[in-house]
Amino acid sequence: MNISGNTIFIPGATSGIGLALALALRAKGNEVIIGGRRTELLERITAENPGLHAYRIDTTDPESIATVSRQVIVEHPDVNVLIPMAGIMRVEDWTRADGFLDTAEQIVTTNILGPIRLIAAFIEQLQSRPESTIMTVSSGLAFAPLRVTPSYNASKAAIHMLSESIRLQLARTSVRVLELEPPSVRTDLMPGQAESDFAMPLEDFIAEVMQLIETQPDATEIQVENVTFLRYGEARGDYESVVATINQLDPHGRP
Template sequence: MDISGNTIFIPGSTSGIGLALALELQAKGNTVIIGGRRTALLERLAAEHPGLDTVEIDTADAASIQAAAKEVLAKHPDLNVLVAMAGIMRVEDWHRPESFLESAEAVVTTNVLGPIRLIAAFVEHLRTRPDATILTVSSGLAFTPLKVTPSYNASKAAIHMLSESVRLQLADTSVKIVELEPPAVRTALLPGQEESEFAMPLDEFVSEVMTLLETRPDAREIQVERVKFLRYGEARGDYDQVVAALNAADPHGD
């Protein structure tokens, strides 16, 4: 995707990677609309960052996605980029169903159904634009599992294969499918992750992502160097060692 001159909607971007990416994209000359559930927080972010538009959206709620899509497209008919950013991560113990089932269902609803519903709400419009992009967000854990987050790992593996498959189907349109694959980043995705030495500093991650978007406009996968250890373990032939190293090193892998 081109790095400037776009109109970009990023739901789930009131904090963490989503917000940091939104602000960097705005600084590059893009019109950016962020989405989130909390009206007061959206109003504060709009006041703190002039020119940043906001819309209320709950990506776990199908009706909310439809309502937000109508609002965004009514205000920004030139929208040409959708970033399916929203996601949740939960630590789960699969020894007992009563301890993980509710969590697993919530993760799948947000992380898999959310992006599917977002794409469904915007794809017809995006196909009318001469140069459009859907940026999906998977994870290094789509390729190497962290023991304590089974549903999250599975949801991100689903997003990877969804991205691969939808890219094939939309190859005859103007819509590009680009997959962002973060490693662990210092955000509030899990308790304690913002201070984790294992996780990549947020500013470093976003800076490297922006460089990749700018220098590799035709890339299908956006991978910072730090995620390649997880992404290519199977291809390198050291998958078992990568799994062991991840689960020994990560503070949530005890």
Template sequence: MNITGNTVFIPGATSGIGLALALELRARGNTVIVGGRRAELLDRIADEHPGIGTVRIDITDAASIASAAKEVLSNHPGLNVLVTMAGVMNIEDWRDPASFLASAESTVTTNVVGPIRLIAAFVEHLQAQPDATIMTVSSGLAFTPLKVTPSYNASKAAIHMLSESLRLQFAGTSVKVVELVPPAVRTALLPGHEDNELAMPLDEFVAETVALLETQPDAKEIQVERVKFLRYGEARGDYDRVVATINASDPHGKQPGGV
């Protein structure tokens, strides 16, 4: 995708990677709209960052997505980039169904069904634009599993394969499909993860991501250097070592790879 001159909607962008990416894209000359469930966070973003648009959206709710899409497209008819950023990550123990089932269902609804509904809500509009991008967000854990987050791993693997499939379907159209593949980044995705010294600092991740978007406008996947340990373990032939390495650390999720 081009790095400037776009109108970008990023749901799930009231904090973490989503907000940091939104601010950097805004600084690069894009019109940016962020979405989230909590009105107070959206109000704060609007106050602290004039020029950033905001809209309330709950991507676990089909009606909320439809309403938000109508509002965004009404106010920003030139929208040409959708970033399906929102996601949740929970530690689960699948040896006890009572402890994981609700978490697994919530994870799949947010991380898989949510992006599917978002794409469905905007895809007709995007196809009418001369140059449009759907950016999905998977994870290094789509390629190497972290044992304590089974549903998250599976949901991101689904997003990877969805991205691959949609890219084939949109070939020859004005719509590009780009997959952002983060490593572990210092955000609040898990409790205490903001201070995880094994994770990549958020500002470094966003700076490298935007640099890759700028220098590789036709890239299918945006991979910062640190995620390649996870992304290519199987291709390198050291998959078992990669799995062992990321699962040998803190049982609460402080591993060197994955989001």
């Protein structure tokens, strides 16, 4: 992916990694369009950042995705980068029948169906541009599970394999597939995460991501140093130790 000269749509960019990445990409000379559900928040962000475009979109709603995607393409016909950023992470208890089903369905709808529907809405547009990119967003937890968030872990593992698969299908087109794999970052994704000493400062994460995009334009995965502990545990042969560490388990796998 080129670091500049793109027209980029980032649904799910009203806070956290999405907003920080949108502003960093705009500073590099890209036209950036953000999307989110809260109109007042979109209006405040665009007022504070002149030149940033915004659309109200609900990525859990197929009709909203279809309608807004058509509008974005009509009003920004040069759009050549899609970054489906919207995602949720929730604690679940799979030991009880009423402890997870509703939450799991919400996570699958947001984290898996949302990106799939967005890609479907933009795939013809992206193939019409000479150089295009789909940047998916998985997680270090796609490769090593956090015990309390089963559906989130699974959703991000699905995004990883989806990215690997569609990259093969799109190999002969103008569309490249780039997978962003964040570690834990200091955002409001989970309660207390913004203050966590374990989580990576947001500004440090974004700075490293931008450096990787700029210095590795042909990369297929964007991996900051902090995520490699999770990403390569199985390859290194210390997967069980990685899982135990992030879940604070004893040598017998018990909390």
